[in-house]
Amino acid sequence: MGATDRNMMLPRIRQLDEAATNRIAAGEVVERPASAVKELVENALDARARRISVEIADGGRTLIRVTDDGHGIDADDLELALSRHATSKIDGSDLLNIHTFGFRGEALPSLGAVGRLTITSRAEGASEAAQIQVSGGRIAPPRPAALRAGTVVELRDLFHATPARLKFLKSERSEAMAVTDALRRLAMAEPGVAFTLRDVSDGGDRVLFRADAASDRAERLAAIIGRDFGANSLTLEAERDGVRLSGQAALPTYSRGNAVHQYLFVNGRPVRDRMLTGALRGAYMDVLAKDRHAVAALYLDCDPVLVDCNVHPAKTEVRFRDAGVVRGLIVAGVRHALAEAGHRASTTVADDTLGKMAPERPKAPVYQMDRPSQAARATAYAAQMPGLAEAPSARVEPEPRQEDAARPLGAARAQLHGNWIIAQTQDGFVLVDQHAAHERLVYEGLKAQMADRGIRTQALLIPEVVEIGELAERLLELDLGRLGLVLEPFGPGAVAVRETPATLGNCSARALLLDIAEEIEAEEESDPLTLQARLDAILSRMACHGSVRSGRQMGADEMNALLREMERTPASGQCNHGRPTYVELKLADIERLFGRR
Known part of the structure; x- marks a missing residue:
């Protein structure tokens, strides 16, 4: 050719x-x-x-x-x-x-x-x-x-x-x-x-x-995302190494089934960035279930030379000069706001509860005589239903003290079906899931211990041998001793549990270890987590084994102690899986349910 x-x-x-x-x-x-x-x-x-x-x-x-x-x-x-x-x-x-x-x-x-x-x-x-x-x-x-x-x-x-x-x-x-x-x-x-x-x-x-033109960002966000978002979100203000974070992030109990309500802005530009959404997911990792997504509007502002917005012709992707600083700022900023919120849960929890309870409305308000005093009502109720206190499904406590009723979560008044605590507040009542609430308290306590000086342990009188197959080697590699769980190899596919966290009390070492193994297996099938995130996930599983079990009868002192601890503990408004730990209902709403208003 x-x-x-x-x-x-x-x-x-x-x-x-x-x-x-x-x-x-x-x-x-x-x-x-x-x-x-x-x-x-x-x-x-x-x-x-x-x-x-x-x-x-x-x-x-x-x-x-x-x-x-x-x-x-x-x-x-x-x-x-x-x-x-x-x-x-x-x-x-x-x-x-x-x-x-x-x-x-x-x-x-x-x-x-x-x-x-x-x-x-x-x-x-x-x-x-x-x-x-x-x-x-x-x-x-x-x-x-x-x-x-x-x-x-x-x-x-x-x-x-x-x-x-x-x-x-x-x-x-x-x-x-x-x-x-x-x-x-x-x-x-x-x-x-x-x-x-x-x-x-x-x-x-x-x-x-x-x-319409708004006077400030909060007004615009409430108008677009919804008034409920404004009422159930936390204001963010944080700065690190020349990068400033502001905006609003919703309470965990105001979560959604998808991530479409996550809005991210860099120097005023709307962006869709994997690193930023990953940081937001990491910030809520402790308080949301894996299938739930936070609602948030985050604004990052920095010198334009610190971020490259010329990554893609559509300009929706950005690249930061120091992505680690930005990620750490988001995680720390959101977690600090959540901690500051304490036991607060979203108002939509109560709204949903009332919506499910709403009976058929009467055509006109029902006339009610003046409300009698608490003492008079207690005497009347005792005369009308003398056997109520002995009923197996309800444990009724004495009239609450005025100082306890004035607290945010009120004073314990009764326990229903061995799992639900009813507390009376000054203008309503609170219904608490005792297991979910205590699980959160135990989890936060374990995290505090680990950050301070390591989790205190209790030695088992007789080490318990647990067979868990191929995950045994994985558990031993994690060095769970810092979490209060001391293990030793015990032949192929088995480990011997010598010490367990003292906070968990008399728990089943086998059930605890199998639960942790399941958590590790689930993590390996999903996105890779940082070491700290993996340890937190394990602590969350451990907390379930040390919390008050459903069906456990509690006295007034125990119930009130639980309520006070919830008021002091960050993120206690939701359990480790993002579900609410309590519902607060106002007397005005209850009276509307029964046609009194």
Whole structure:
């Protein structure tokens, strides 16, 4: 074969035209209608807009229109704005010192390459507006237009130039939900800006999302996530090595079954970052079950040179110069806030309880005579039901002392079915799960002991041999002695338990060890944990064996001691698995249940 024939078979390198390169770039920048909305709204925010209106049709497939009252674009710059890498936001000399949402100069040319784009804008101080159109990468000359102020960007027939991309879009409803989510996140980033999203499909005008300008971030978060979030969240304020953390994180009992209600912002930019979500998960590891997810809005602010937001064209991923500092700040900041919350549980626990208890409502409030004194009621109840105190399912205690009733969790009044403590407060009562509550107390006590001087042990009179198969070697490698569990090898697949944690009392060494082995096996099947997280998970399992068991009868002193300890212990409002340890009900709510109000 001659040289000429060989050259004819080799593929030749060629320069792609601008339309092709724009369509290729659009594949990274514009994945779906929500991506287009995000880019256009970010441009509006960079133009210092205070009111932004978004209209979509057919989930954004056929129409996306973004209207803002920003400073606008000069008529002479409209055509240049549709060129790749043309931007007014940076000069290109420093790609790390970024202070705006956009900076790559790719959004408008990408949108023009895959759809029919029209930009109408009137710059501040200009005598008239101008308009430019581009379709499939073909740009028409600018022309005069009518517009009072700001900019209107209209994108029709998204992906008409690349129809294969339409097959990857989801249903109209799913795409509209994605657009709503993108706008919600931007609204959380800019609380002082008013946002509106409308669906104008088939000539309609349905408001999908609206957020009026808020006075502060907390007001905006409550308006978007919900008023319940504001009432059941903790304020975060922490700083470390030039990185500042702020925002709100919900109480563990206000958790969700998925992570869609986790909002993360870096220097005001909404991001989706694995490291940050992992840090948030680690912060709640002690107080949430593995299938539950925290609700939070976290804002990280730092010098722009400490974070690279140019990792991906969509700018939703970031890379920190020192990721360890950021992760540690989130974990420590959230855990400190949770510890400060003490025994507090979310109000939604009581709301859910009342919702399940609600009977059929009477047509009119029932008249009630004036409430008698506590002593009079006690005497009357004793006369009406003299055998109540001896009932096997209820243990009734004397009238509570006034000083105990004034405490947050009240004074123990009764124990029901050997597991539920009823405590009377000044304006209601508290129902406590004694096993779940004590499990949390034991767990926190074990952690404090380990951090201080190691967990105190008790030697077994006769070492207990436990066969656990191949996990025996794994347990011995962990050196559980620091957790108060002293083991020795005892042949293939078996260990001898010589000492157990003193806090657990007379527990079954075999049941304890099998439970720990199960925890280790479950961890190895899931995401790898840090050593401290693994030790905490083991302590959590151990705490279950040392807590008050269901069915155990408790006296008034024991029950009150449990309540006081809950009030002193961080995170005692939920057990080790994230479930509430108590429900508080107010007298006003109870009276409404029975039609007294």
